[in-house]
Amino acid sequence: MPSPFTHCRPVRILLVEDHDMVAEAICLALERSPDLRIVARAASVASALADAQRYEPDVVLMDRRLPDGDGVTAIADLLALVPGARVLVLAAEGSASVAARVAEAGGAGLILKARGLSELEEGVRRVAAGEVVFGQDLLGDVLEQLTGRVPGLGTNLTPREREALLLLGEGHSTAELSEQLGVALNTGRNHVQRVLEKLGARSQLEAVAIARREGLLR
Structure with missing residues (x-):
């Protein structure tokens, strides 16, 4: 494959x-x-x-x-x-x-x-x-070391973007995330990119850290 x-x-x-x-x-x-x-x-x-x-x-x-x-x-x-x-x-x-x-x-x-x-x-x-x-x-x-750098973000995430963020927080790759959401790989990448943009993050890892700081992830 x-x-x-x-x-x-x-x-x-x-x-x-x-x-x-x-x-x-x-x-x-x-x-x-x-x-x-x-x-x-x-x-x-x-x-x-x-x-x-x-x-x-x-x-x-x-x-x-x-x-x-x-x-x-x-x-x-x-x-x-x-x-x-x-x-x-x-x-x-x-x-x-x-x-x-x-x-x-x-x-x-x-x-x-x-x-x-x-x-x-x-x-x-x-x-x-x-x-x-x-x-x-x-x-x-x-x-843990990256958490706390950017406060007060994430309120403008759509429900689908929140789902994508949750899957990122669980450690899923973009391919796995796309499969879980039932969307094409390119669509999954677009969801992830919008999450990064809305959280002001430069990487998926930083996005998860910010989300934890803001209480978007447990």
């Missing part, structure tokens, strides 16, 4: 990783799939910024620790150059505070290098489709 995250054209990926063996393994794994394409490889923050501006990737797969800086800190600069890009951070180890930094900077997720390459492949597809990807062991703590 084809992935629900498959685009009409391959997802264009900028890989930022300074260890050659790791980069080669990731490239080989991702490029086995016709819906994923590595358009450039970089080994530093400076090269990543130059390549992002040149190739305008859909997804930047960004190592957290690079020779000339922190990949998380670089997220804001990347998004300033390519506002439509989604940044997925690769890390040797993760914590709630690091994951919260990624979310606050506008990143789309954090995935551990110890995870399998198939999980990385699916994570790339999910962030390309507009979702966020954080490990379940980090999700609750990240939400």
